Amino acid sequence: MKSILLAVVTFICIKSGAADETITEGTELVLTFLVHRHGDRTPVKSTMGLSDNPEALEELIRPYGYGQLTNVGKRRSFEMGKFIRHRYGDLISSQYNSSELYLRSTDSTRAKMTALVAMAAVYPAKGQEWMEDINWVPVPYTTLPAKYDYNLAVLNCPTLIMAYKNASNSLKMEQYSDSFEQFGQNVSALKQEPLLTYLMYDVYRSQANLCNG
Numbered sequence: 001m002k003s004i005l006l007a008v009v010t011f012i013c014i015k016s017g018a019a020d021e022t023i024t025e026g027t028e029l030v031l032t033f034l035v036h037r038h039g040d041r042t043p044v045k046s047t048m049g050l051s052d053n054p055e056a057l058e059e060l061i062r063p064y065g066y067g068q069l070t071n072v073g074k075r076r077s078f079e080m081g082k083f084i085r086h087r088y089g090d091l092i093s094s095q096y097n098s099s100e101l102y103l104r105s106t107d108s109t110r111a112k113m114t115a116l117v118a119m120a121a122v123y124p125a126k127g128q129e130w131m132e133d134i135n136w137v138p139v140p141y142t143t144l145p146a147k148y149d150y151n152l153a154v155l156n157c158p159t160l161i162m163a164y165k166n167a168s169n170s171l172k173m174e175q176y177s178d179s180f181e182q183f184g185q186n187v188s189a190l191k192q193e194p195l196l197t198y199l200m201y202d203v204y205r206s207q208a209n210l211c212n213g
Helices: 045-050 054-061 071-088 109-122 158-167 177-184 196-211
Strands: 002-007 027-033
Touching: 045 054, 045 196, 054 196, 071 109
Parallel strands: 002 027
Antiparallel strands: none
16 A cells, blocks of 8 residues: 655634545555644734724723634634544544644744644543543644744745835736725825735734624
8 A cells, every 4th residue: 555645734714624535545644734824813903003993992802912812713723623633533543642743833822822722622631631620631832933933934034025015016016006095095004005905904804703702
């Protein structure tokens, strides 16, 4: 039987999935590599000025803090962990074994919490309880300071940083000039920095995460 190395990229929004069995027929799964983003979070402090009601948003954020995982994000992370257990249960033991798993998180509290919550679903405490009334098994992860993490391209990739700076004046951006002009009537900074539209989306998306939690 031939062995294959399977790389799987899984984003946090995925709740379930199934592979085409005909593709993997006659092969043996020996390694799975998963990459996912943190769960739903609150807005980061630097984007609060883009909200249409920052005072009300501050009240919603208060129980969590800026840029932190919401209850919706925790539930989504837990569901992802259940998916991992269901999909790859034959590859990993029912109990945590450090020789089977390498877990790495970016150096942010929301990402670390996402990893912890997901692993709680991957490794339920059944059969390995270590204290009465605590149905949880701690699963360790490793991390790097952001300035040394080569996976954070937005911080550590000179090519991406330069492309970001040049994007505002690119020909591709000209096709959106009318939209920027319209938005700019309400948010004047958009005329100088069109890519602020991403930050506007970010704050409203994060605000929706809070309201739906």
